[in-house]
Amino acid sequence: MTAPRTYGNWRPPRGFGIGQLSTGQTVTVFLAISIPVTVLNFSGRAGAVALVLGALVIGAVVIKIGGSSLSDVVMRRLRFTRSKAAGWTERTGGMVTDHLRRHDLPGPMGPIVPLSTDDGRGGKQGLLWDRRTGWLTAVLRVSPVGLDLADQGQADAWVANWGAFLADLGYQPMIRHVAVTVDTSPTGGTTLRDYVNDRIDPRAPASAQAVMAELAATAPSSSAEVDCRVSVTFDPALATPRPPDLAAGVAEVTRWLPGLESHLSMAGVAVRGRATAAWLTGRLRVAYDPASRSDLTDYDEHSDELLRWSEAGPVSFQESWDHWQHDSGLSVSWAMVEAPRQSVMDRVLVPLLAAGPFARRVTLLYEPLSAGAAADEVEREITNTQVRRMWAHKTKRDETQRDRDDLSRAVQSAREEAEGAGVGRFTLYVTTTVFDAEQMPAATADVEQRAGQAKVRLRRLRGAQITGFAASLGLGINPAELARRPRK
DSSP, rough: OOOOOOOOOOOOOOTTSSTTTOHHHHHHHHHHHHHHHHHHHTOHHHHHHHHHHHHHHHHHHOEETTTTEEHHHHHHHHHHHHHHTTTTTTEEOOOOOOOOTTTSSSSSGGEEEEEEEEOOSSSSSEEEETTTOEEEEEEEEEEEHHHHHSOOOHHHHHHHHHHHHHHTTTTOEEEEEEEEEEEOOOTTTTHHHHHHHHTTTTSSHHHHHHHHHHHHSGGGGGGGGGEEEEEEEOGGGGGGSOOSHHHHHHHHHHHHHHHHHHHHHHEEEEEEEEHHHHHHHHHHHHHHHHHHHHHHHTGSOOOGGGSSSTTTSOEEEESSOOOEEEEEEEEEEEEEOOOOSBBOOOTEEEHHSSSSSEEEEEEEEEEEEOOOOOOOHHHHHHHHHEEEHHHHTTTTTOOHHHHHHHHHHEEEEEHHHHHHHEEEEEEEEEEEEEEEGGGHHHHHHHHHHHHHHHOOEEEOOTTTTHHHHHHHHSSSSHHHHHHSSSOO
């Protein structure tokens, strides 16, 4: 009997940092030690002051709180306090409140607006345009086939094709990142019951109608709403030749979408079509106002005039240190800090993705490296690992098993990249939403327990809840890219 295939050996970039310190933290510690020593040669009093300051800097870098350095925690608190004092963490409004920039959504979603364009096949598609960067995001509605009725060979083929899809992204310079979002909500059966009752043919035999009505009545306790989508974010400025305007950029993005849809269909998902601007507006409104879910579940089947983009955002919201309140919902968001350490099977994320007693949204965000940059990155990581080994040898420190495993994974990554594998950075964002603050402890415990079952370590995004919420939407927001932007 063939053993089930396992997957693993994910490796975060470490640089040449010493121990558990990053490259930047290592440089900071080195300067905090060397500068006071140098100053002591010229002035004892100034050297003593420099030693005290250096000790404080080293403590801020080395001391960890919840997996983050003390300096990171303090900076997040200072930024959140400044934002709160400036009034950026809340909005209050009503039906007659006049907002000067009414299209702006809260937080990082502010520059995003929808474009309704032709899909090249006689229909319409919705693209999300980031007015700040010029990037365009296409959302593909998909329906995973699932593994319950598939044999192991078929599942392995789907995973292999998904890996090939990710590797191919390194040869498409326009693609900045890809997000896979699974949105689940316990409907209590209302959606299913309404769906069945609306589609019963009145001309059908009475016995058939009775059977369908009975099935719909007994299903509510076990039904849930699950929505899956794949979002692809493009940078038209990287196309060759460069599009001269927005219309040409939209045409270039539309030209690339059929190939992506074909690759996804080979990875075990059925592409249901491209999201329209109306559908995106409806889903965004449901995210901000979960009480409207029953009214907007099938919004894409209705007229575009029912809801405008200016009405998709929350009427009011207030961000706190560890949660975000928006209209009828109260949300908490997490980010992944560590992938599974051990080898896992293809079903490892099922506990985190499966529907539960609370609304939950999980987004896997993948940022591919170009084929040229990928080769340089894996070679650089091997060099950095050798530097750390040399430092351990010079300081007569025993090499740990984790250091040996890290070198083995770095060499394996370089070998697999040379054989055609893709290289990229990925992370997970999770958001759970409830209607009442009393439900929040149970909802957060549910997410953290499921993450443990999925072998994933999550960190609650304290001080950045609105950003985590936006990232989990899977609509073109990448917090890593936001962090790289120059601060104004």
